[in-house]
Amino acid sequence: MNKPENKTLSELDRPNSYIGKTVPRPNLDRLLQGRGVYVSDLELPRMAHVVYVRSPHAHAKIISVDTQAAKKKPGVVAVVTGEALADVITPWVGVLSHMKGLKSAPQRAIAIDRACWQGEAVAAVVASSRAAAEDAAELVAVQYEELEPVTDMRTALESATPVIHTSLGDNLAFERTFEVGSADAGFADADEIAKTEFIFGRHTGVTLEPRAVVADWNAAEARLTIYQGTQAPHMVQNIAALHLGLREAQVRVVCKDVGGSFGIKVHIYADEMATYALSKLLKRPVKYVADRVESFNTDIHARDHRCKGRVGVKRDGTITAFEIDDLTGIGPYSMYPRTSAIEANQVVNLVGGPYVTPNYRARARVVFQNKNVMCQYRAVGHPIACSVTEGLVDLAAAKIGMDPVEIRRRNLIADDAYPCTSPAGLRFELLSHHASLDKLLKMMNYDGLRAEQANLRKKNIHRGIGIASFIEVTNPSAAFYGVGGAKISSQDGVAVRLDAQGAVVCQTSITEQGQGSESLTAQIVGSVLGVSMEKVRVILGDTDQTPYGGGTWASRGAGIGGEAALQAAKILRKNILDVAAAILQSTPAELDIANNAVVNAGDGTPRIELHELARIVYFRPDTLPPGIQPELMATRHFVPRQYPFAFTNGVQASWLEVDIDTGFVKLLKHWVVEDCGVVINPQLVDEQIRGGVVQGLGAALFEKCIYDERGQLTNANMADYLVPMSGEMPDIDIGHVVSPTSESELGAKGAGEAGTAGAAAAVANAVNDSLKPFGAVITEIPLTPQVILTALKRI
């Protein structure tokens, strides 16, 4: 499992390396003192505020929009309808060519003839303050003719159900079927077959800072500056330019502090597009900050799947086949530009992924409905696939009377079987399912917990243990979006330069939303250059200032952006040593850099401080030998080419107690063993995992967007939509197994989704384990008291 041994120490293994060390993230004081700059804090001269008038209906024809009264309100700059805005911005269709058959209808920044979900914008009110705009918005008179909404995904494809977009012919956005081996033969071969339907609640990311954007069209420069809390600045630049009829060079995207992202802020929303367009139309800065009700109604939702699953198992525990039939409803449009078919596609790809499964059949269908749009949220598809797989594995174990751990041991892909390909065609370079499971069992004292569980049963206390193995897609190559025609870069770039005082300035195309992008970049660059971290300043989140790249999403920052940083720093290091050798009349091979100085490679004796070298290069180049042209800046880009994705793996366990009288679940403890390859900063990796776990626990127990049959979201506020609070969350222990990727010198894979991928599956399995004496099996999340008491036939 270890990295192949090198003959010499690499740049990353040197004595003062920051790699593998817990160091605090740089510049945290800014956030700790309330001196960060979030988009919602921004103010520009002449800035106006926009408020959107939104459809109260899930599906309605817009008969008329009367803006007269609103326009007369003091402070109002403009009231703009969809028709007026259409002169400035073109509509879009959220499809990708590699998602074969995926279709969607043109979507507009502001609806024109028809509103297709409760919350779709139908007019914009721009005023001198948000309060003034809100006042005026109440005076916009919109006449609607209600249309029948399509809300239930189960009947969306029936002939009696209206077709939301008649031009598309039906409500089917995407369908994928897949079979490898023979599922029928696998089931025929099985001694037992377990089947069930898994139901996943629709939920959303609830970033604590709502989506916010300030768009500033400078008519004199013919340039648009977009300040936005986005994970992908270059993607925003491309899309804004495309639909506003500008060249990319006319659009700058600046991303400062971001109050939570989790995939919610990796898309382009209609109201953001409208805000860019309004700035261009009105020739002044326009600010949009969603309020919480708007966040719930318009931030992408996720999950909302119903997945029928079947597993065949032999009496010796061998799994003979998996089969799934997944159905998901994505709202009225496929989101732009990443599309809303990715989650279902991922489910097909990932089910059964940790296991040797020769026979696998899958179908996934994605249907339109008149609800808010659904798209990629943290761990896209993983929680569904993991819950289905691990739920089925537990059901299979129960059928044959085998311990859940034992059945996993007998079916997980062997640690020495790599490289190998999964049934769904996923290529695994190196995973560690068995080593991870072994470590987990030790950490949690599995046998001890089982004994404790048995003892407590006698006292009518019902505790359960749930295990969930998982795989995670990280470091995505162009296979994710680029091949489908989306201009979303899969490569990242880093520029590193030595400044005139021997400090380092580093510009990277990955972005920071708190994961630690800035830290990992500084750690890598500092390690390679022999410069202390506090001398490395990292610049990110500005399309004018950084190399071109993808940004931070899909667990790609460390693995892709980190490798670009490593390679750029290596070039700069070589360049520095070349100059140093000329100054010192030595050779680069005899020199090294350590502790901010060029030193003798042999004995570490300092030869010249970097600030002195920089002084000579920048101010007294006349003293350098002839023919030397120092290059104290270097740029490198990186993208994985051998593997479409760097898969990681891990396993989680939940220990909890179910109160069978109230249906409440008390989480007692949670464990994760995760293998993300080389760990750059252990604390940051662990905190990514903990945060991810808690988002998964939210989905498992609390979080659900509850729609009524008319397509009305009934709990669009924080009091009624529950998220995990500190009081109900457990402590989470984390362990690691390290299987580096050899695709990069750094060897790092991603860790952002691992926690979310398996948390709900572990909890669901633990709840079912605790309910075993009652013969109840629940395959629905969130596991609310109502769901549990219903399963127990208590209500």
Add this chain to the structure above:
Amino acid sequence: MTAPHPVSLQVNGERIEAYVLPRTNLADFLRDHLKLTGTHVGCEHGVCGACTIRVNGEIVRSCLMLAVQVDGASVETIEGLSDSGEISDLQEAFRARNALQCGYCTPAMLISAQDLLKREAEPDRERIREHLSGNYCRCTGYQAIVDAVEATAKARKDRDKGREP
């Protein structure tokens, strides 16, 4: 009732005289009028806790108070608590433990944690978790925050012990 109303108050020890609309809430007053943007707005209906500040020494959700209500009061925000050094040890513990990611909940989380630490010398983890339950954090999963608050409580206790004669 819609005419601007005069208010006079102390904000972080500074005397403020202003005219505010009766409907202006305290969070908006601090952010939009006084440019104290360290007070964050998350839900605007008193649930998420991101706008927590101190009024006359007590923690309040500034989105649930009107600016006119603080006439004559003393208001403290994260900017003031940072500059006075009152919570520098707590901030350092958060930094060392990476008890923040995006940082949006952090100012309010620090103020709520300080409120507990001022009341109780030795809160256990459960007590810390309970006290901070009114402050949502979507990034960390809370454990690092609980660790940082626990470490600060312990360090303060040790420090106070050292001061005893």
